[in-house]
Every structure is written in C-alpha cells, then in structure tokens.
Amino acid sequence: MLVVWLVGSPLRAGPQAAEDTHAAERQRLEAARDAKYREIRELELDHRTGKLSDEDFRALDRQLRAEAVAILRELDALA
Amino acid sequence: MDPARKRTVRLVVALSAAVLLAVALAYTSFSASSEATTPAKLASAARPGESYQLTGRVQKGSYDRRGSVHEFRVTERAGGTASVPVRYEGSVPDPFREGREVIVTVRKGADGTFVGEEGSLITKCPSKFTKSDT
Amino acid sequence: MPTLGRALILLALAVALYGIVAALVGARTGRRDLVDSARRAVYALAALTTGAFVLLELAFLRDDFGWEIVASHSSSTTPLFYKFTAVWSSQEGSLLLWVWLLSLWSSLALFLTRRRLRDVVPYATAVLLGFGAFFAALLAFLESPFTVLAAAPSDGVGLNPLLRHPSMMIHPPMLYSGYTLFAVPFAFAVGALARRRVDADWIAATRRFALAAWLLLGTGILLGARWSYAELGWGGYWAWDPVENASLLPWLTGTAFLHSIMLQEKRGMLKVWNASLILATGTLCVLGTFLVRSGILDSIHAFGASTLGVPFVTLIAVIIAGSIALVVSRRDALRSEHRLDSMLSREAVFVANNVVLVGLAFVVFWGTFFPLIAEALTGERKSVGPPWFDRYTVPLALVLTLLSGVGPVIAWRRATWRNARRAFALPVAAGAATAVACAGFGLTEHAGAAIMFALAAFVAATVGQELWRGVGARRAMSGEAVPSALVSLVRRNRRRYGGYTVHLGIAVLFVGIAASSAFQDEREVRLSPGQSASVGAYDVRYVRSTGEISLGDAWIEKIDFGAVLEVRRDGRLVETLRPERGFYPSRDQRLGPLGQFFEGEATSEVGLKAGFWRDVWTAVQPDTQALQPIVERADAGFAKATEGLTAEQRAGVLGLTLNQFVARYREDPPPATFRLIVSPMVAWMWIGALIAISGGLIALWPAPDAARRRATARAAARVAQDLGRA
Numbered sequence: 001m002l003v004v005w006l007v008g009s010p011l012r013a014g015p016q017a018a019e020d021t022h023a024a025e026r027q028r029l030e031a032a033r034d035a036k037y038r039e040i041r042e043l044e045l046d047h048r049t050g051k052l053s054d055e056d057f058r059a060l061d062r063q064l065r066a067e068a069v070a071i072l073r074e075l076d077a078l079a
Numbered sequence: 080m081d082p083a084r085k086r087t088v089r090l091v092v093a094l095s096a097a098v099l100l101a102v103a104l105a106y107t108s109f110s111a112s113s114e115a116t117t118p119a120k121l122a123s124a125a126r127p128g129e130s131y132q133l134t135g136r137v138q139k140g141s142y143d144r145r146g147s148v149h150e151f152r153v154t155e156r157a158g159g160t161a162s163v164p165v166r167y168e169g170s171v172p173d174p175f176r177e178g179r180e181v182i183v184t185v186r187k188g189a190d191g192t193f194v195g196e197e198g199s200l201i202t203k204c205p206s207k208f209t210k211s212d213t
Numbered sequence: 214m215p216t217l218g219r220a221l222i223l224l225a226l227a228v229a230l231y232g233i234v235a236a237l238v239g240a241r242t243g244r245r246d247l248v249d250s251a252r253r254a255v256y257a258l259a260a261l262t263t264g265a266f267v268l269l270e271l272a273f274l275r276d277d278f279g280w281e282i283v284a285s286h287s288s289s290t291t292p293l294f295y296k297f298t299a300v301w302s303s304q305e306g307s308l309l310l311w312v313w314l315l316s317l318w319s320s321l322a323l324f325l326t327r328r329r330l331r332d333v334v335p336y337a338t339a340v341l342l343g344f345g346a347f348f349a350a351l352l353a354f355l356e357s358p359f360t361v362l363a364a365a366p367s368d369g370v371g372l373n374p375l376l377r378h379p380s381m382m383i384h385p386p387m388l389y390s391g392y393t394l395f396a397v398p399f400a401f402a403v404g405a406l407a408r409r410r411v412d413a414d415w416i417a418a419t420r421r422f423a424l425a426a427w428l429l430l431g432t433g434i435l436l437g438a439r440w441s442y443a444e445l446g447w448g449g450y451w452a453w454d455p456v457e458n459a460s461l462l463p464w465l466t467g468t469a470f471l472h473s474i475m476l477q478e479k480r481g482m483l484k485v486w487n488a489s490l491i492l493a494t495g496t497l498c499v500l501g502t503f504l505v506r507s508g509i510l511d512s513i514h515a516f517g518a519s520t521l522g523v524p525f526v527t528l529i530a531v532i533i534a535g536s537i538a539l540v541v542s543r544r545d546a547l548r549s550e551h552r553l554d555s556m557l558s559r560e561a562v563f564v565a566n567n568v569v570l571v572g573l574a575f576v577v578f579w580g581t582f583f584p585l586i587a588e589a590l591t592g593e594r595k596s597v598g599p600p601w602f603d604r605y606t607v608p609l610a611l612v613l614t615l616l617s618g619v620g621p622v623i624a625w626r627r628a629t630w631r632n633a634r635r636a637f638a639l640p641v642a643a644g645a646a647t648a649v650a651c652a653g654f655g656l657t658e659h660a661g662a663a664i665m666f667a668l669a670a671f672v673a674a675t676v677g678q679e680l681w682r683g684v685g686a687r688r689a690m691s692g693e694a695v696p697s698a699l700v701s702l703v704r705r706n707r708r709r710y711g712g713y714t715v716h717l718g719i720a721v722l723f724v725g726i727a728a729s730s731a732f733q734d735e736r737e738v739r740l741s742p743g744q745s746a747s748v749g750a751y752d753v754r755y756v757r758s759t760g761e762i763s764l765g766d767a768w769i770e771k772i773d774f775g776a777v778l779e780v781r782r783d784g785r786l787v788e789t790l791r792p793e794r795g796f797y798p799s800r801d802q803r804l805g806p807l808g809q810f811f812e813g814e815a816t817s818e819v820g821l822k823a824g825f826w827r828d829v830w831t832a833v834q835p836d837t838q839a840l841q842p843i844v845e846r847a848d849a850g851f852a853k854a855t856e857g858l859t860a861e862q863r864a865g866v867l868g869l870t871l872n873q874f875v876a877r878y879r880e881d882p883p884p885a886t887f888r889l890i891v892s893p894m895v896a897w898m899w900i901g902a903l904i905a906i907s908g909g910l911i912a913l914w915p916a917p918d919a920a921r922r923r924a925t926a927r928a929a930a931r932v933a934q935d936l937g938r939a
Contacts, residue, residue: 023331024330024331024332027329027330027331027414028410028412028413028414031412031413031414031417032412032413032414034413034417035413035416035417035478035479038478039478039479042706042709043625045683045686045706045709046624046625048682048685048686048689048690049679049682049683049685049686050632050635050636050682051622051623051624051628051632051636052624052625052632053629053631053632056624056626056627056629060625060626089553089556093568097568097572100572101575104575104576104579104605105579107601107604108579108580108583108587108597108601109587109595111597111598111600111601112583112587112595112596112597112601113595113596113598114593114594114595115584115593115594115595115596116594132595132596142838143838144836144837144838144839145838146739146836146884146886147737147739147886169737169886170446170447170737170832170834170886170888171834172445172446172447173445173446173814173815173816173817174814174815176812177812184598198447199598
C-alpha cells in the first residue's frame with residue numbers, strides 16, 4: 001500500500017554520468033575564499049578594537065589579502 | 080632557540096603535564112574510592128573503619144524508623160539469604176521503599192551494624208525501562 | 214495498528230540499509246543518481262519514523278491498553294500532557310524518539326548540503342543511515358514498542374509520579390536532540406576524512422549543526438539539574454552521577470570542538486585534533502545513550518535492561534576502531550598549514566582552552582568509569598564520590614574561566630606585551646577589585662569560590678570592554694548612534710559576540726555554582742508543630758501540618774502530608790512555605806486500602822523561595838513509620854466493617870476513613886523530619902544559563918543577506934587586487 005509508494009519515492013533520475021568535475025573544486029575554493037574574507041574583516045575589527053598594533057595589522061592584512069587574491073586567481077582559472 | 084626546537088620543548092612540557100595529571104588522577108582515585116560490595120561480601124569480609132559502597136535491595140519487613148534514624152537490612156540484588164543491617168541517619172530519598180534497590184556508603188560500626196554516611200543513600204528510580212512491578 | 218507500526222519500522226530498516234548501499238556504491242562509481250537516491254532514503258526514513266512515532270502517540274492518547282507499552286507507562290487518569298510525553302519514558306519509546314530525531318536532523322543536513330560537498334556527502338549519508346539502521350534494528354527485533362498484550366488490561370499502570378514534571382518530560386527530547394545533532398558533524402567528519410577533504414568547506418557545512426547540538430545538549434543538561442533541584446527531595450542539582458556525567462562528556466568535547474574548528478578555519482591548524490574531537494564527541498553521544506539503559510554502572514538513573522548491552526557495545530567498539538583507523542590513515546591530509554607563532558596569542562589560548570576542556574572530560578570520564586577500570590585492574594569494584602570529582606573539576610573550571618576572558622581580548626598570531634597591557638588593564642582591575650572585596654567580606658576561607666568571583670568579574674569586564682570597543686569601531690566606520698551601532702555590530706559579527714555572550718553566561722553560571730556550593734547552610738531537623746529551627750540567617754518555624762487528599766479523574770490520586778513553615782529573617786516574616794510529600798497508592802491488592810498509600814510512590818513537593826541573592830529550600834519527610842500502627846488498625850477495621858458491602862459502599866466507607874485519617878494528621882501529627890537549605894545565588898545559575906543560551910542562539914542565527922555581502926566583498930577584494938598590482 002503505502003509501502004510501494006514510499007519505496008518508489010527514492011527516484012532514480014536517470015544515470016547522469018557527465019559530472020561537472022570542476023564543481024567540487026569550485027566549491028572548495030569558494031568556501032576558502034569566504035573564510036579568507038571573514039578573516040580579513042575580523043582582522044580589521046581586531047585592529048579597530050585595539051588588539052593589534054598598526055604595523056602588525058598592515059603586515060597581516062597585506063598577507064591575507066594576497067592569499068585572497070591567490071584564491072580568486074585559482075577560481076578564475078577554473079571558469 | 081629556533082622555532083622547531085621551541086615547539087618540541089612545548090610539546091614535551093605539555094605531554095609531561097598531561098602525564099602528571101593522569102598519574103595524580105589515577106593515584107587519588109584509588110585512594111579516595113570506596114570499594115563497591117554486596118551484602119554477602121560485606122558480611123564476611125568487612126574491615127572496621129573502612130568505607131564501602133554497598134549495593135543491594137532493602138529487605139522487605141526490615142525497615143524501621145525512629146525519628147530521623149532509619150534502620151533496615153540490605154540483601155542481595157538478585158535475591159538470596161545474605162543480608163546486612165544498616166543504620167542511616169537523615170532523610171531518605173523519595174523513591175526509598177522496601178524491596179527497592181539502594182546504593183549506600185557504609186562503615187562497619189562497633190556493634191556490627193553498618194553506619195551509613197550522611198547523604199550517601201541513593202535509591203534507584205524504579206524500573207523506568209524494565210517491567211514495573213510496584 | 215500495531216502491525217502497521219511494526220511494518221513501518223521494518224520498512225525503515227530496509228530503507229536505511231538500501232540507502233547505505235546506494236550511497237557507498239554511488240560514491241565509488243561517481244553516480245550522482247545513486248547518491249541522490251540515498252539522500253531520499255534518508256527523507257523516507259524520516260517519514261517512516263515520523264509515522265511510527267505518530268502511531269505510538271495516538272495509542273497513548275487514546276488509552277490503547279492492548280499495547281503493552283501503553284499499559285505499562287500510562288493510565289486513563291494520567292493527564293493529557295503526560296500521556297503525550299510518556300512515550301519516551303519507556304525504553305522502546307525513547308529509542309524510537311532517538312532514531313526519529315536522528316532522521317529529522319539528517320534530512321535537514323542533507324537537504325542543506327544537497328549541492329555541496331559532493332564527494333563527502335555520500336559517506337556522511339551512509340554513516341547517518343548506519344545509525345538509523347542500528348536503532349531501527351533494535352526497535353524491530355529487540356525492543357519493539359508495538360508488542361500487543363494477550364489480554365488488554367482495563368487500565369494502565371500509569372506514569373511514575375517522579376516524572377510528572379514539565380522539565381522532566383522535555384529533558385529527554387532535548388538531550389536526544391543534542392546527541393543526534395552531533396551525529397551530523399560526526400558523519401560529515403567521517404566522510405571528509407574518508408575523502409581526504411578536511412577543509413573550510415566541511416567546517417562551514419557542519420559548524421552550525423555542531424553549535425545547535427551543543428546548545429540543545431547543554432539545555433537538556435541544565436533542565437535535568439533544575440528538575441533535580443526543584444523537584445527532588447535532596448536539594449542538589451548535580452551529583453556526579455554516572456548518567457549525568459555521560460551527558461556532560463560529549464558536551465565538554467563538543468565545546469572544545471567548537472573552539473578548535475575556529476582555529477582550523479583561520480589558520481589551518483589542529484586538523485588531526487579536530488577530526489579526533491568530533492569523532493570522540495559522536496562516540497560519547499552513543500556511549501551516553503547506552504549508559505542510561507545498560508546497568509553496567511551503579512547509578513540512580515541506571516535502568517538496566519541489558520538485552521541492549523551487547524549491540525551497543527559492539528556499535529561503540531566499531532565506531533572507536535573505525536575512527537582511530539580513519540584518523541591514522543589520513544594523517545597526511547591532516548597536516549597543519551601553520552604552527553603556533555607565539556604563546557601570547559589567541560591561538561595559544563584556544564589550544565589551552567581545548568587542553569583544559571579535554572582534561573575536564575578526561576577527569577569526568579575516569580571518575581565515571583572508575584568502577585570498571587578498578588575492577589579490570591584489581592578485581593575489585595571501587596567507586597569515587599563527588600568530593601573526588603570536585604577536587605579536579607574546580608581548578609580546571611577556574612582555569613577555563615580565566616581563558617574565556619583572555620581569549621577574546623588577545624590578538625591572533627602574535628600579541629605584544631604592550632598591547633596586552635593596554636587591553637587587559639581594565640579587566641584585571643575589575644578582577645582584582647572583586648578579589649579585594651571578597652577578602653574584605655571575609656569570603657576567602659572558600660578560596661575557590663572567591664577566585665571564581667574574581668575571574669567572573671574579569672570575564673564580565675572583558676566582554677563589556679569588547680562591546681564598548683566594538684561599538685566605538687563601528688561608529689568610527691558608520692557614524693551610527695550607540696544603540697544602533699551595537700545592534701549592527703552584533704548582527705554583522707554574530708559568531709564573535711554570540712560567543713562572548715556565552716562566555717559571560719557561563720561565568721555567571723559558574724559564580725552561581727561556586728556560591729551555592731561553598732556558602733550553603735544545610736540542616737536536617739525533627740520538628741513538632743510550634744517548634745523552630747535556624748538555618749543560615751533564617752528562622753524556620755513549623756506552624757502546623759497539612760493533610761490533603763488529591764482527587765484524580767476516577768479515584769484518589771494521592772494523599773499529601775506536608776507542613777506550613779514560616780520563614781523569618783531578623784524577626785520579619787519573609788515567606789510562608791508549604792513543602793509536602795505526596796503518597797501515591799500502590800496497586801498491590803494484597804495491602805490494605807490505607808496501607809496501599811504508603812507502599813507506593815512518594816514524591817516531594819519542595820517549598821522553595823527563590824531569590825536573586827539566595828534560595829530557601831525546604832522539604833519535609835512526615836514520619837509514616839509512626840503512623841503505621843494507625844494504618845494497620847484502620848485497615849483491619851476496614852476489612853471487618855465492609856464485609857458484605859457492595860463496591861460502591863466500600864468506596865464510600867474508604868473515602869470517609871481516609872478523610873478521617875488525613876484530618877487526624879492535620880490535628881495531631883507525629884514529628885516530621887525537615888531538610889532545610891539556604892543556598893546563595895542559585896538564581897545566578899539559571900540566569901547565567903539563559904544568557905549562555907541566548908548567546909548560542911545569536912551565534913547560530915544565520916547572517917542576513919550574506920550573499921549580497923559576499924558579492925560586495927568579492928568586488929572589494931578585486932579592487933584591492935588591482936590596487937596591489939598597480
């Protein structure tokens with residue numbers, strides 16, 4: 001009764017072999033990019049709330065932004 | 080000191096601290112623990128002055144209360160003849176009943192009765208997950 | 214109906230097994246359709262278990278006493294709310310609740326990640342379905358809730374009166390939600406490790422679930438503590454009981470995990486540690502579920518039905534072995550990207566925090582399982598009591614509180630001494646001032662409590678300072694007024710400020726625990742009406758006794774014997790408390806009708822005056838032993854007098870007899886034993902808990918228009934990129 005309907009519900013939407021092989025890599029990079037952006041913003045907040053000296057902040061900020069740029073370049077390369 | 084060596088030092092220090100804590104834990108747990116016994120074991124092998132954690136059942140018909148002094152006998156959990164007398168002063172937990180399982184820390188008293196440590200009497204909440212027979 | 218229920222469970226088992234196979238095959242062969250099918254199997258599992266659960270609820274609500282489970286846990290006179298919640302007071306019902314909640318959270322998690330983490334999801338699905346299959350198998354073959362009695366009794370046994378309290382009924386679903394929610398990050402960790410994809414994506418996907426699990430588990434634990442304090446006759450909230458500890462263990466490791474994934478997110482550090490932590494947390498959740506029903510440890514909660522022992526131990530052994538194997542075989546993928554730069558940095562504090570939390574977990578674990586360890590090592594079962602636990606957990610808790618104040622203020626990567634001095638000046642002053650005040654009030658004999666107060670002041674000051682500076686920074690950027698700056702600051706940095714709020718709440722909670730343990734006044738006295746006793750700064754006078762018959766739907770529900778107590782302070786009447794003991798009749802027909810009441814269950818109704826600064830807690834234990842002769846005489850007289858009367862007439866006579874008996878207790882009671890406790894600052898525990906919970910909710914709340922901000926941020930980074938090149 002209900003049994004058959006429920007078993008039928010896990011549909012097999014037909015074998016879709018051709019996978020977007022880049023999708024996994026893109027997701028990974030996007031997640032890394034978002035995490036890096038969050039880190040940059042938090043660093044700024046840390047600096048503004050006086051937890052980081054100006055020189056330390058500048059150095060770290062530059063480094064993080066460079067890392068972000070590298071990630072963006074990789075993302076661009078995929079597309 | 081170069082960073083790598085600093086890290087090794089830190090790691091060694093941290094591990095030593097952890098080992099020390101573990102050793103301290105182990106040592107004090109053995110010395111501060113009370114042996115878990117059953118009525119049969121307690122009746123035969125109890126050493127005076129040492130505290131034991133007695134697990135058993137309150138023997139039916141053995142409970143007597145005079146004010147805040149409760150006296151009862153504890154038998155084996157699974158039934159059987161061995162039983163020990165226990166005197167407990169204070170208030171007993173809500174589920175305390177004859178026939179119920181109890182855990183109490185006791186010390187062998189001079190007169191052969193086992194005196195319960197205050198606040199150590201635990202009565203097991205009756206059969207939440209087994210067939211109820213109350 | 215029961216057959217439908219059984220069929221649903223069997224079908225659930227089948228679906229789960231199918232899903233496991235489909236997920237694993239799909240992962241191996243890269244066939245997305247199989248993986249999707251496995252995901253739908255999870256949805257189907259949720260639907261099936263929902264159906265089974267609904268069926269069970271209906272049986273309870275309709276008083277279907279033909280069902281064994283209903284007959285043994287409910288009755289026609291049980292109030293509706295408790296009929297609803299009695300489902301999970303039973304072994305079988307609680308197992309069904311567990312797997313139902315697991316399937317719900319799993320469905321949610323898989324729905325939210327249906328387009329992400331393509332390579333990890335199949336393994337996560339398999340793990341989650343593995344749990345589902347395990348519990349479904351238990352329900353199908355070992356502990357079925359759908360067994361039918363040969364002859365349906367006319368009425369059920371009823372719910373244990375001790376459980377008739379709202380907190381007690383919400384406590385299991387909360388705890389189980391916590392346990393099952395932790396299964397999600399556990400499963401995703403297994404998947405990530407299996408595919409060597411332990412990276413930011415995995416963290417982002419499972420962080421929310423870990424936080425939600427932590428929140429619900431914590432709430433469940435606190436509800437249990439509150440219930441113990443307000444409802445049970447011993448006046449405490451935590452006994453270091455093995456089952457309590459079992460729920461605390463995954464909470465501790467879960468807290469450590471929430472902190473250390475931040476470190477992995479920011480610095481790619483501690484990957485092995487994180488993986489191990491979340492695997493351990495998941496294992497501890499299963500262990501906790503198992504411990505409650507195993508009977509392997511002596512506990513007030515241990516309801517041993519050891520038919521489940523073997524399957525559970527097998528499952529736990531498999532999980533542990535599998536986890537260790539996974540972590541060891543994937544350790545190359547778990548290499549840290551960065552190292553600790555400086556001991557004076559937030560990273561170092563996070564690591565210290567993790568060490569302390571895991572240390573706490575280890576202490577609790579050791580103490581809880583000590584009987585088994587001792588038995589294995591020496592052949593004798595020994596157990597350790599609360600004093601041993603306190604000895605180790607108190608210092609660790611103090612260190613933890615200190616770290617929670619230092620962590621948010623200190624900078625990442627490397628902090629300079631000058632900066633640290635500037636940042637910590639105010640909080641240290643606050644802590645020191647509090648310490649001095651404690652000394653001034655003569656509180657230093659309880660050193661631990663005094664230190665905790667000082668540390669809590671320190672933490673509160675750091676949180677306040679953070680908010681202040683954050684608002685200042687926000688205003689510098691946007692020029693908003695203070696209130697709206699505060700709001701937008703928190704909105705845009707939920708995790709940070711939610712976390713700070715949690716720290717504050719925990720500090721307040723610890724203060725409440727410290728004060729109520731260290732400065733408690735407790736007395737047990739025997740009083741007759743008119744007598745008084747003093748406890749703490751209060752005088753408690755036993756004015757008169759109370760006796761009352763509570764009627765249920767069909768017959769007498771219970772007899773309440775209690776007392777009216779007047780609580781005075783400095784001669785002034787503060788409160789009138791009415792502690793009571795309710796005596797529920799046993800159904801044992803061999804006892805006399807009056808005697809039945811004193812051989813059944815008894816619950817305490819605590820007389821509690823809760824205040825901001827202190828609680829006055831009272832409980833009464835009427836001397837039923839002294840009443841025994843009267844009861845026996847009455848029963849004998851009753852039997853003789855009612856020979857030959859109809860049932861109705863007997864009931865009438867019994868009612869009269871009981872009324873007289875109760876009235877007699879009101880007029881001339883034997884002395885009763887009172888337990889009187891004055892505990893300072895217990896309310897701070899509950900307030901701290903609420904603060905921590907709201908902090909958790911803030912951190913959990915999804916950020917608004919995150920997508921839009923991402924796009925803006927991306928544009929900004931591109932600008933920076935161009936600027937960098939120019």
